[in-house]
């Protein structure tokens with residue numbers, strides 16, 4: 001079986017983990033936690049990085065740190081893994097679902113339309129005319145690694161006093177190459193950004209996450225909330241309800257070793273994308289989702305768009321056929337606004353996301369893929 005995605009562990013992971021075991025520093029303090037945070041901050045060129053137990057925990061705390069609270073609304077794409085949407089509910093807020101663009105990212109034009117046509121801006125607060133609630137934040141997701149068009153999104157956020165929490169969990173290694181944010185890393189453009197080191201991400205710690213920000217106050221608050229909100233560590237005084245969202249030293253040790261290879265992994269991912277593109281470009285009815293002109297994607301996933309009429313069968317059928325031939329692929333996520341817990345929430349003019357959800361298929365994308373394996377996958381796809 002050719003798997004969709006497996007971790008690539010081939011560097012200093014063993015040595016660093018052994019050091020944790022040999023020294024007894026296995027839990028949530030230790031030099032690898034500090035080092036992982038500082039190396040991540042350096043890697044994405046940001047002032048502060050706070051390690052935590054998962055990308056989901058990072059998003060949860062990020063929402064709290066920018067002040068999203070009970071009864072607020074948060075604008076979020078419907079085409080996303082469910083985690084960011086769930087975290088909106090964790091803080092008692094409500095999602096407002098948005099459509100996607102051709103890179104599968106939040107449709108910034110529709111966000112703009114929604115804010116101007118469907119909301120009132122009163123006394124510095126954006127009020128949703130439909131629900132009467134305050135819109136407090138936008139939570140864009142850099143889907144499959146492709147950078148979101150942050151410049152106009154930040155413009156909207158500034159105009160309407162909204163906070164921006166970037167779900168950069170899939171886009172470690174992705175940057176802007178044009179425009180105002182040229183040179184910046186995804187996750188560092190909004191008020192706060194979140195990364196994940198789950199097993200299927202471009203680098204992994206087994207499970208883990210990171211909150212990044214240039215805002216020192218947000219960073220301090222993130223550290224505080226992820227470490228049980230200790231106000232006096234000697235006497236165990238807690239002035240607020242905190243969380244045990246700490247990353248362990250063992251996980252951070254794996255993270256340090258993985259991070260050393262990130263640039264190499266991104267290079268391999270991009271090279272593999274070019275091979276897929278070359279082998280599939282002349283197949284009628286098939287195309288691949290590409291990075292936007294203003295960004296350089298880590299190409300975490302290779303997403304095939306299947307035009308059923310032209311190709312002869314749909315994405316779901318193709319998935320079944322590939323599976324029979326030992327190739328694992330995956331449909332993109334069921335849309336969030338159609339998931340059972342979220343059917344009652346507002347969804348604004350969702351059109352493109354419905355088409356994409358039905359037509360998109362993610363192809364094998366492990367860093368360790370051989371060129372000959374990609375050729376085999378493409379041979380099967382060409383049929």
Ligand SMILES: *Cc1c(COP(=O)(O)O)cnc(C)c1O
Nearest residue numbers: 054055056081083169196197198
């Ligand atoms: C992986 C992922 C997360 C959650 O990360 P975990 O570390 O698994 O909690 C959040 N958002 C998106 C878009 C993801 O792909």
